[in-house]
Amino acid sequence: TAKIARYFQKKGMKVGVICADTFRPGAYDQLATLCAQINIPCFGDPKAADAKKIVKEGLVAVKDQEVIIVDTQGRHALEPDLIQEIIDLNVITKATHRWLVIDAALGQQASEQARRFHEAIGIDGVIITKMDGTAKGGGALSAVAETKSGIVFIGAGETIENLERFDANGFISRLLGMGDLQALAEKVQEAQMAEEVDMEAMMKGHFTLRDMYKQLEALNKMGPLKQIMNMLPMGNMQLPEGVYDVTSTKMVRYRILMDSMTPKELDDPGLINSSRMQRIARGAGGTPEEVRELLKYYKMMHKTLKGLRGAGGGKLNMQRLMKRFSGMQ
Structure with a gap:
């Protein structure tokens, strides 16, 4: 619900x-x-047990908002009291849209749930969550067929920014390894970073520690690195899982370590030997192992981006393409 609120x-x-x-x-x-966290009013009463009463009062409390999102409790299709509650809430809200949230890993149960909810309130959209996992969402897609509606959003990550408007062509293009430049352009535009994110630089075979952090920091504002990489046209190239394993916490540590480096070390990581690792670690209040981890990740990114170039990514002027798609020229 917070992700949807953030989207609007x-x-x-x-x-x-x-x-x-x-x-x-x-x-x-x-x-x-x-x-x-995103300065959006939220009405509720944790002590109340009557959802209908909460919604009636909430509609008054947030009546001045352009978009009102009602978050209901999760339920199963075979719970008649909860089905009746959702029917009552639909009547009270006179909802413009009724969206069913389905876990990508739910499987065949999704179809029956979708059918029952559709019979009750007329589902007109499905949101598929956890699409960043191993599940491909087959059950959720069957739910879409059952309701004869469509997919509205896809959730692919845990943070509040990780919700993406569904586009069938782009989704299929990504499945085929052809990327989705339209979705990537939207993310750049939303983050207001068209000049900051130089995707062409990411496709070059040689880049420094300084370059790596600048690109990772910029991409971090747009969502999970794995999700962004999937939007790039890479054919069937498989990237090592370690490339994506940079959490925001690790990025903070990486920056502290790099702040302890000299300009020459940032521009030429090959200079960093054992004694320099000791000095960098002391200056950053860390350990030589952390410095080694940073350098290992840098080498992995370096190798990956060279591979992307070989897969055809380097032939694309990504910055120009994204500006064209997002109407920034």
């Missing part, structure tokens, strides 16, 4: 959220915390 907020709309999940412990606290 980035489009310049005023968004309000109502937490009608009275079942899951901490549901309101979690949603309110996430909404507070």
Whole structure:
């Protein structure tokens, strides 16, 4: 729900959220915390058990917002009381859209759930979550067929920014290893970083530690590195999993380590020997092992980007293409 709210907020709309999940412990606290991070009003009552009462009061509390999102509790198709609750909430809200959230790993159960909910309130869109995992979403896709609706969004990551508008052509293109430049251009535009992200530089075979951090920091604002890489046209090239294994916490540590390096070391990592590792680690309040990990990751990125160039990525002027797709010229 917070991801959807963030999506519309980035489009310049005023968004309000109502937490009608009275079942899951901490549901309101979690949603309110996430909404507070992005300055979106969230109405709810963690002590109340009547979802209908909460929604009625919430509609009044957030009535000035352009988009109102009602978060209901998770349920199974064979729970008649909860099915009745969702019917009642649909009547109370007069909802413009009724979206069903399906886990990509749900499997065949998804079809039955979708059918029952569609019969109850008329589902007009499906959101597939956890598409960054190993599941390919077959069950969720069958749910889409059952409701005769369509996929609205795909969730591919844990942070509040990791929600992507679904586009069938782009999705299929990515499955075939052909990338999705349109989606990539949208991410760049939303992050307002067209000049900061030089995708052409990422395709070059030689780059420094300084370059690596600049690119990773920029891409981190756009979402998981794995998701971004999947938008690039790489054919059937398989990237090592370690390339994606950089959390925001690790990036902070990497930056501290690099702040302890000399300009020459940043421009030529080959200069960093054992004694320099000791000095860098001491200056950063870390260990030589952390420096080795940073250098190992740098080498992996270096090798990967050379491979991308060989796969055809280096032949593309990515910056120009993205500007063209996003209307920035």
